Amino acid sequence: xxxxxxxxxxxxxxxxxxxxxxxxxxxxxxxxxxxxxxxxxxxxxxxxxxxxxxxxxxxxxxxxxxxxxxxxxxxxxxxxxxxxxxxxxxxxxxxxxxxxxxxxxxxxxxxxxxxxxxxxxxxxxxxxxxxxxxxxxxxxxxxxxxxxxxxxxxxxxxxxxxxxxxxxxxxxxxxxxxxxxxxxxxxxxxxxxxxxxxxxxxxxxxxxxxxxxxxxxxxxxxxxxxxxxxxxxxxxxxxxxxxxxxxxxxxxxxxxxxxxxxxxxxxxxxxxxxxxxxxxxxxxxxxxxxxxxxxxxxxxxxxxxxxxxxxxxxxxxxxxxxxxxxxxxxxxxxxxxxxxxxxxxxxxxxxxxxxxxxxxxxxxxxxxxxxxxxxxxxxxxxxxxxxxxxxxxxxxxxxxxxxxxxxxxxxxxxxxxxxxxxxxxxxxxxxxxxxxxxxxxxxxxxxxxxxxxxxxxxxxxxxxxxxxxxxxxxxxxxxxxxxxxxxxxxxxxxxxxxxxxxxxxxxxxxxxxxxxxxxxxxxxxxxxxxxxxxxxxxxxxxxxxx
Amino acid sequence: xxxxxxxxxxxxxxxxxxxxxxxxxxxxxxxxxxxxxxxxxxxxxxxxxxxxxxxxxxxxxxxxxxxxxxxxxxxxxxxxxxxxxxxxxxxxxxxxxxxxxxxxxxxxxxxxxxxxxxxxxxxxxxxxxxxxxxxxxxxxxxxxxxxxxxxxxxxxxxxxxxxxxxxxxxxxxxxxxxxxxxxxxxxxxxxxxxxxxxxxxxxxx
Numbered sequence: 032x033x034x035x036x037x038x039x040x041x042x043x044x045x046x047x048x049x050x051x052x053x054x055x056x057x058x059x060x061x062x063x064x065x066x067x068x069x070x071x072x073x074x075x076x077x078x079x080x081x082x083x084x085x086x087x088x089x090x091x092x093x094x095x096x097x098x099x100x101x102x103x104x105x106x107x108x109x110x111x112x113x114x115x116x117x118x119x120x121x122x123x124x125x126x127x128x129x130x131x132x133x134x135x136x137x138x139x140x141x142x143x144x145x146x147x148x149x150x151x152x153x154x155x156x157x158x159x160x161x162x163x164x165x166x167x168x169x170x171x172x173x174x175x176x177x178x179x180x181x182x183x184x185x186x187x188x189x190x191x192x193x194x195x196x197x198x199x200x201x202x203x204x205x206x207x208x209x210x211x212x213x214x215x216x217x218x219x220x221x222x223x224x225x226x227x228x229x230x231x232x233x234x235x236x237x238x239x240x241x242x243x244x245x246x247x248x249x250x251x252x253x254x255x256x257x258x259x260x261x262x263x264x265x266x267x268x269x270x271x272x273x274x275x276x277x278x279x280x281x282x283x284x285x286x287x288x289x290x291x292x293x294x295x296x297x298x299x300x301x302x303x304x305x306x307x308x309x310x311x312x313x314x315x316x317x318x319x320x321x322x323x324x325x326x327x328x329x330x331x332x333x334x335x336x337x338x339x340x341x342x343x344x345x346x347x348x349x350x351x352x353x354x355x356x357x358x359x360x361x362x363x364x365x366x367x368x369x370x371x372x373x374x375x376x377x378x379x380x381x382x383x384x385x386x387x388x389x390x391x392x393x394x395x396x397x398x399x400x401x402x403x404x405x406x407x408x409x410x411x412x413x414x415x416x417x418x419x420x421x422x423x424x425x426x427x428x429x430x431x432x433x434x435x436x437x438x439x440x441x442x443x444x445x446x447x448x449x450x451x452x453x454x455x456x457x458x459x460x461x462x463x464x465x466x467x468x469x470x471x472x473x474x475x476x477x478x479x480x481x482x483x484x485x486x487x488x489x490x491x492x493x494x495x496x497x498x499x500x501x502x503x504x505x506x507x508x509x510x511x512x513x514x515x516x517x518x519x520x521x522x523x524x525x526x527x528x529x530x531x532x533x534x535x536x537x538x539x540x541x542x543x544x545x546x547x548x549x550x551x552x553x554x555x556x557x558x559x560x561x562x563x564x565x566x567x568x569x570x571x572x573x574x575x576x577x
Numbered sequence: 578x579x580x581x582x583x584x585x586x587x588x589x590x591x592x593x594x595x596x597x598x599x600x601x602x603x604x605x606x607x608x609x610x611x612x613x614x615x616x617x618x619x620x621x622x623x624x625x626x627x628x629x630x631x632x633x634x635x636x637x638x639x640x641x642x643x644x645x646x647x648x649x650x651x652x653x654x655x656x657x658x659x660x661x662x663x664x665x666x667x668x669x670x671x672x673x674x675x676x677x678x679x680x681x682x683x684x685x686x687x688x689x690x691x692x693x694x695x696x697x698x699x700x701x702x703x704x705x706x707x708x709x710x711x712x713x714x715x716x717x718x719x720x721x722x723x724x725x726x727x728x729x730x731x732x733x734x735x736x737x738x739x740x741x742x743x744x745x746x747x748x749x750x751x752x753x754x755x756x757x758x759x760x761x762x763x764x765x766x767x768x769x770x771x772x773x774x775x776x777x778x779x780x781x782x
Contacts, residue, residue, distance in 0.1 A: 038759055038771060038778055045757040053755065066744060069694070070725060070755075152695065182761045183777070188732035189704055192697025269701045274670075304709060309763040309777075316777075 032093050032398065033178050033323045035143040042185070043140045046147060050074045051133035058130055073153070073191075075146030076132055080450050085124045085132060086149040087139060091159035091177040091201070092120035092401040096388040099399050101142040103384035109135050114384070116369060116377040118441060118490055119198070120158050120401040121149055125448055147185060152193045154184035154265070158200045160208045161402040164324055165410040167358040171228060173203040173220045175320040176257060179312065183258050190265045194272035195280035197265070198237075210403055210517035212236045212245040213493060215282045216264060218257075229253045234264060234294070235286030238487035242523045243283040246291045248298065254317060256302075258310040263302035267294065327396035327411055329359045346421050348472070349432035354417065361414055365395075366434040367407040367424060372468040373461050376442045377405030379429075386427045394420055403490075404441055404478075406434065437477040437544065438464040441490050445483030445500060446507070452483035454500025454507035455533075462537045467544065474544055476557040478517075493517035495559045496540055497524045509536035513543065513570055514562045525567060528575055539574055546573035608642045608663050608685060608715075618717075619727075619738040619749055627739070629665055629686060644688055647672050650680070658683065667719070670698035674705060681712045689735075691720035700733050707734035707765045724748040728756035732764040756781070 035043070050070070057067040071077075075086040087102070094102075102122055106114045109131045110124045117123055127135060139145055148155055157177040164172040180199060184190070190197070200209045203220035211217035217233035230252040236245025252260050268282045271289075286294045355364040367387060369377050379387070391399045391409055394416045400408035412420055424430040433439045440463060443449065445456030460481050467474065480494030484501075491497035497512035508530045515524030531539050544558075546569055551561045562570070610618055610625035618625045631644040644665035650657065657664065665686035668674060681687070687706060689699035699718070706712040718730050719739040727738060727749075740746050748754055758781035760768060768779035 042757055042759045042761075045759065049755045049757065052753075062744070069723075073725075152697075185761045186729075186757055187762055188729040188760075188764060189700045190697075191729055192695055192700060192726070194697075266701050266704070270698055274696055274698075 032095060033090075033174075033320070039143070039182075040140070043143075043145045043147075044137075046074070046145065046186075047133060047136045047140055050136060054129060054133050069151070071129075072151045073148070074132075074136070075149035076129070077150060078450065079125065079448050080446075081448070082126050083129050083132070084448070085127045085135060085146060086117070087122045087124070087144060087146050088149050088156040089120050089122060089144075089401050090181050091157055091163070091174045092161050092403075093163075093174060094399045094401065095142075096392040096397045096399070098142045098144055099384050099388035099391065101138060101144070103381040103388065105135055105138055106381040106384065113378055113380045115375075115444065116379065116401050116405050116407070118403050118405060118443070118488060119156060120161070120403055121156060122401070123444070125444070150196075151191075152195050152197075153191045154180075154187060154193075154197045154199065157181050157184070158198070158209055158214075158403060160202045160204060161400040161408050162208060162355060162364055162410065163203065163400075164326065165357055165362075165364045166204060167356050168206055169203040169220075169358075170222050171203055171220060172321070172324045173201040173218075174324050175317065176218065176220065176230075176254070177201045178320055178323070179257065179317070180261065183261075183310075190269060193265070193269055194274045195277065195282075197268075197282070199261075205519060207517075207519040207521070208402075210490065210493065210521075212521040213238055213242075213490075213517055214245065216261065217245050220254075223251050223253065227253060230257065232260065232264075235283040235291075236521075237281050237283045238490060238492050239281065240278050240485045240487075241281075241284065242487070242492040243287065244521045244523065245283075246286060248291065248295050255312045255314065256306055257312060259306045259308065260298075260302055262305065262310060263298045266301055267297045271297075326359070327398075329362060329411070330413060332361075345430075345432065346418060349421055349430060350417060352432040352436065353434045354412075357411070359411070363412050363414055363417060365409040365412045365417070365420060366402070367409065367429050368431040368433050368439060369406050369429065370433060370439050370464065371428055371431050372433075372438055373465045375457050376440050376460050379407075383427050383429060386423065387429075390420055390423055404439065406439070433471060435476050435478070436471040437467040437474050437479060438471050440464060440479045440481060441494070442481040443483050443489035445481075445489075449483060449488075451486055452500065453485075453502040454483050454509065456481045456483040456489055456498075456500060459498060459500070459509065459533065459536060463540050466537055466541055470544075473554075474548065474558070475554060476559075477544070479540065480515075490517060491515075492523050493521065494524060495562070496543060498536060498540070501530065503530070507533050509533070511536065511539050511543070511574070513567055514559070516559060520559075527567065528571055542573045543570050546570055614750065617739050617741065619740050620736070624740075624746075624750070631665075631667060631688075642685070644686065647677070650677075654680070665715075665717075668699075668702060670696050670702075674702060674710070678710055681706070681710050681714075684712075684714055686715040686717055687712060688717040688719045688739075691718060691722060691726075694721040694723045694726060700729065703730070703733040703735055704765065724754050727754055732760070732762075732766045732768075734765040 053070045056062045077084040115123045159177045198214045199216045200211045200214040201218045213236045219231040223229040232249040233245035234248045272285045273279045353366045395409035396411045440460045442456040442460035446452040478495045480490040481498040482489035482491040491499045493515040499510040510530040511527040512524030516522045608628045610628040613626045616624040616626040629642045634649045642663040663685040666684045667688040716735045717737045718735045724745040760779040771778035
C-alpha cells in the first residue's frame, strides 16, 4: 500500500498544526462558531445532534494493521470505545471533544492518516473497489490512480470552493463493487484499443434528492491524461454549476441541464488546451505509485482447497457467503461482516478493531479494506487459514455469514446521531435484521439500504429494497423503494406507494420478501431478477391490497 | 523567492510562509497605492491605499485609474479605448470572459468578485485569465475575502486583495494566514519544484 514520504508527512503535519491553532482560537473565543465552521469542516469535524463528529479518511478503503490499531486506540482514548465505518469507506467517531481533535489528528498523522477533505464543498476522499488488487476479475489495481487523484486533489487551490461536494470512485472490473455510476465522476480502468490502460469516464451520477445514474462522457481516456481531464471537468463544473440552490448544485444537475453533449464539448475545449501541460502523468510516475501497490509475496504452494473443509456447517456457510475468488490460486478474499444479527451496521468496537488488525497482520499481509457496504475485508487469506480466521472472527462476534444477504444492511447513522436526519435508520435496520435472519439463506442475494433523510447517505435509491426515513406530522415515517441497484446494472428504485410507520416498515419489507419467495422461479432467481421480470404490481398488491 | 527545495527532506517543519509572494505583476501600468496600515488593499506584505475607484455604471467617469463593470466596458468600449489613464475591469461570478479575449491587454487590473466566500467561481476565472488568456496585470480579489482563502487565491494567480473582514485584516497584519506550504499541484504562482516529484509537487519555501 501507499507509504508517505517526507513531503506527504510534512504536508499532513502542517495541516494539523494549522488546525490546532484554529481550535485554540475557537476555544478561547477569538473565533466564533460562524468563523470556525468552514475551518473545522475542512478538517472533517461536524457538529451533530449531541456532539462533534470526526470523519477520518480511509483513502480508497485501504488500511494497514498499524492504522487499524491506531483507530482502536483513538476509539478507546478519545471516544466511547467504538467507531462507525461509512458508505464512503471512511470511519466516523461520534463523541470526540473538540479540544481533543488536534491530538487525534496528530495521532493519525503518526500512522499516515488524516481527515482532510472528508467534508466541505471539495473533492472528497476517493473511493475504489474494496477487492482491488486481490480479485481475479480486474485489469489492474485501480488504487494507484485513486492515490494519484488523492494527492492532486489535496487542498486544491482552484477546487476547494466548489458549488457542492464532489465524489470520485475508481474501479477496474466489469463488476462494479464501488457504486461507481452513483458518483460525480466514476472511473472504470480498462484496456484501451491500443493495448494501453485507460479509463471509461462516467460523469454526473449521484443520489440525494435527485438520484441520477452517471453518463459515459469518454470511453477511451489514456491513463496519462487522467488529471488533465479531471481538471477540465472540475473547471467546467466550478464555473457553471448552480450555486443558488444547495439541492441543485451537484454536477449531475449541470450535466442534465446542459445535456451530456454540450457539457462534454465544454470539457473537451478546455481539456485540449491543457492536456499536454503540467498535469500529463509521466509513465514512470504511474509505475512508481503502482510499485507501492505491488502484490504481496504470495505462497506459491498453498494448501489444497480440500484441506480447508472442516465438518462444521456454520463454517461452510461462512465460506460460501463471505469469501470471494482471489487472483492468486490458493487464496481467498474474506468479507468480515459488520452486520451481526440485530447489530448496528458498520459499528466496530476498539477490541474488534484490534482483533481484526491482528488477523490482518497474521493472515492477510497486513491489509484490511473498508467496503462501501460498511463491512471490512481481509484481501489476501490463504485457503488453509480460513478455519482459523473464521474461529477468530467468531470469538469477536463478527463471523455472521451474511455478505450480500438480507441482513447485510446499509444504514446511515440517522436520527440517533445526525443533525440532518428526519428519522432513525439504525433501529429499523436492527428490526429487519432480526426479522429476516432465520430465512436469509433461503432468500438469497438481497441488498437492503436505509437512509434517515433525503440526502441518501444510506444509498436507499440503489437498494434492491430501499427505505427512506421522512418526517410526517412530527412522526418518523418510512417510504419503501423497490428495484434499485448500485452495481454494474445501476438502477434507481421506485417508491412503492404510501409509506409506513416504524413498525409498519418492517412488516412491509417482510411482505415484499414473502411475495418474492412465492413468485420466484426458484432459488436461482434472486430478488432483483424476479422484480425485473415481474414488475412492481405483485409487490404493491402484497403491500397495499386488503 | 529564496528558499530551500530540500527543506522538506530535512525532517524539520518549515517556518510559516509569508502570506504573500510579492509585488503584483502589473508591468508598466502599475498603480500601487501607498503603504497604509488602514488601507483596504493587501499587496505584498502590507496594506495599501486603493489607487483605483469603481464608479457605478451610471456615474460620470472621473479622471484617474478606474475599474469598470463588464457591462459598462462593452457599452463604452470605443470611447474608452482613447483614454490614457489606466483602466481596470471587474468580473462578477457567472460573467463570461472569453468574449473579452482581445481586450485584456488594455487592462492594468482585473478585479474578480467573491460575493460570498463560498462562491468559488473566481478561482477558475483567475486560472483562465492567467493560463489561457495570458493576463499579466494585477489580479485583485474583491468582496468576501477571508484569511483561509488567500493562499488558494495566490496560487491561482491573484496578487492583491481588497480585505474588509476584520479578523482577516488582523490575521494578515500579524502574519497569521493559515497555509500548508507544500503543494500537490503545479500552479501559476512562483513556487519551488520539489525534487522527488518535480512534475507535480511544489513548495512555497
